[in-house]
Amino acid sequence: MAGRPRKHSTQDKSHKTKAEIAQRQDEEQKAGSDTFKHLGTKPPKTLVDTVAKNEYRRVVPLLNDLDATALDQTMVVSYCNSYSFYLQAMEDVKKNGLVVDGKKNPAYNIYKEMQKEIRASAGQLGMTIDSRMKLVRVDNTEEDADPYADLGGIQ
Numbered sequence: 001m002a003g004r005p006r007k008h009s010t011q012d013k014s015h016k017t018k019a020e021i022a023q024r025q026d027e028e029q030k031a032g033s034d035t036f037k038h039l040g041t042k043p044p045k046t047l048v049d050t051v052a053k054n055e056y057r058r059v060v061p062l063l064n065d066l067d068a069t070a071l072d073q074t075m076v077v078s079y080c081n082s083y084s085f086y087l088q089a090m091e092d093v094k095k096n097g098l099v100v101d102g103k104k105n106p107a108y109n110i111y112k113e114m115q116k117e118i119r120a121s122a123g124q125l126g127m128t129i130d131s132r133m134k135l136v137r138v139d140n141t142e143e144d145a146d147p148y149a150d151l152g153g154i155q
Contacts, residue, residue, distance in 0.1 A: 037070040039063060046077050052084040059127070066126045079121040086114035 039060045043053040056076065060068075063076065092107035099105065123131045 039068055039070055039073055039076060043080075044073065044077060046081075047084075048081050049084055051087060052077075052080040055080045055083045063125060063127070066132070068125060072125060075121055075125055079118060079125065079127075082114045082117040082121065086111060086118060089114060 041057065041060050043056040047053045047056055059076065059080070063072070068076070089107040089111035093105055093111060096105055096107070098108055119128075122128050126132055
């Protein structure tokens with residue numbers, strides 16, 4: 001049985017000793033891009049077409065800035081291929097409509113499935129605002145301030 005996914009040390013609100021914090025930061029540094037090779041900019045042969053290859057070329061420099069590594073390449077390829085299939089299905093729906101011969105256009109189902117796949121893989125790769133916000137420390141100094149400090153010495 002798997003537990004909850006680990007939070008980045010900047011997001012972990014639990015009380016930890018200085019030694020535990022230092023160990024956690026060391027682990028996170030080792031898991032970062034300094035330890036592992038960055039994604040290569042040359043599109044792999046497993047990409048299905050030119051659209052997927054162009055998307056790969058577009059996103060890899062951005063993902064490398066987010067510390068994606070060569071270990072993430074399978075997920076990036078999945079994202080790029082899904083993106084290509086998504087666009088193909090969308091074009092088919094535009095061309096033939098939602099209903100073909102009295103039945104729902106099968107391309108619409110592909111469109112919806114690829115939309116889900118893109119959303120899932122983009123979230124795992126840090127390509128959505130929500131996933132990036134989990135990586136960035138938000139400084140909440142106002143929240144940590146004493147709400148009664150403005151009462152001017154009333155005890």
